[in-house]
Amino acid sequence: MAMSTLGSSEDKETSAARLETVEKRPRVIALIGDRYHNSDYIRVSLDRLFGELGFPVDYTTNYDHLSRKLLQDYQLFVAFRDGMVWPGGYLGPDAYSTYARDLENRASFPAETPRSWITEEQGEAVKDFVASGSGFYSFHNNSHVSLSSKSYREVMGGAYIGHPPLRPFKVTVINRKHPVTRGIQDFMVNDEQHFVAYDKAPQNILLRAENSDGLTYGNHGAKSISGWAHEYEKGRVVFTAVGHNIHAMWQPEYLKLQKNAVRWLLKLI
Numbered sequence: 001m002a003m004s005t006l007g008s009s010e011d012k013e014t015s016a017a018r019l020e021t022v023e024k025r026p027r028v029i030a031l032i033g034d035r036y037h038n039s040d041y042i043r044v045s046l047d048r049l050f051g052e053l054g055f056p057v058d059y060t061t062n063y064d065h066l067s068r069k070l071l072q073d074y075q076l077f078v079a080f081r082d083g084m085v086w087p088g089g090y091l092g093p094d095a096y097s098t099y100a101r102d103l104e105n106r107a108s109f110p111a112e113t114p115r116s117w118i119t120e121e122q123g124e125a126v127k128d129f130v131a132s133g134s135g136f137y138s139f140h141n142n143s144h145v146s147l148s149s150k151s152y153r154e155v156m157g158g159a160y161i162g163h164p165p166l167r168p169f170k171v172t173v174i175n176r177k178h179p180v181t182r183g184i185q186d187f188m189v190n191d192e193q194h195f196v197a198y199d200k201a202p203q204n205i206l207l208r209a210e211n212s213d214g215l216t217y218g219n220h221g222a223k224s225i226s227g228w229a230h231e232y233e234k235g236r237v238v239f240t241a242v243g244h245n246i247h248a249m250w251q252p253e254y255l256k257l258q259k260n261a262v263r264w265l266l267k268l269i
Helices: 009-024 039-053 119-131 139-147 150-156 252-265
Strands: 028-032 055-058 076-079 135-141 158-162 165-172 187-189 193-199 203-210 223-232 234-239
Touching: 009 187, 028 039, 039 055, 039 076, 039 165, 039 252, 076 139, 119 135, 119 150, 119 234, 135 139, 135 150, 135 187, 135 252, 139 150, 139 158, 139 234, 150 158, 150 234, 187 252, 193 223, 223 252
Parallel strands: 028 055, 028 076, 076 135, 135 234
Antiparallel strands: 158 193, 165 187, 165 203, 203 223, 223 234
């Protein structure tokens, strides 16, 4: 029986076809990690998402590198970090910890003073990236960045209000006809319930969250917007608010929704 040998024309053609397939796959750039959200869990979460989809993803924690040049070779921008940096340092990552209150000589530590990192030029770069036909997936606390950039908020579509501590809540699909939510069932998570404002048409809202015990957040009640999808000129934008821990990121229905979102953003569905 004849056997093909390595290096044959058939093997070379197969390798070339595979290489061409790989090169044609959409490329993803993800800006991740901040004081309150360790980049390790975000990367592990997103590795599963994009690994199961078969799309390569590059990660960066360098917020100052966000630019037109950075984005130009990608088809999808994922943002999973807030809008703050802390030039004077900070005592720890836990905003709700009381241990700092009992430190000796606490007054000797510098004040924990955040500042915004995004420039309007960076916001315009993201806006133009999407307007030209690319995708933008904004996760969880990334709505906070919109508080510091008019252009970023314009394309992302809304902005952060606040959130209570971790506690159970239900996420309900309110638009089941959209490709992002098609086939997705309502689900429960133990997560930070982010409250956000949405600036665009209400029919773009896909998800709402409600605390299971009727607990409220300030005067905002127990219900919050938890996700939306809209088109921005030639491109597309998705925001989903769930994501403070890996258990929430991998909740089966939510993971399915994330996959739908990525496919929709890349115009594959």
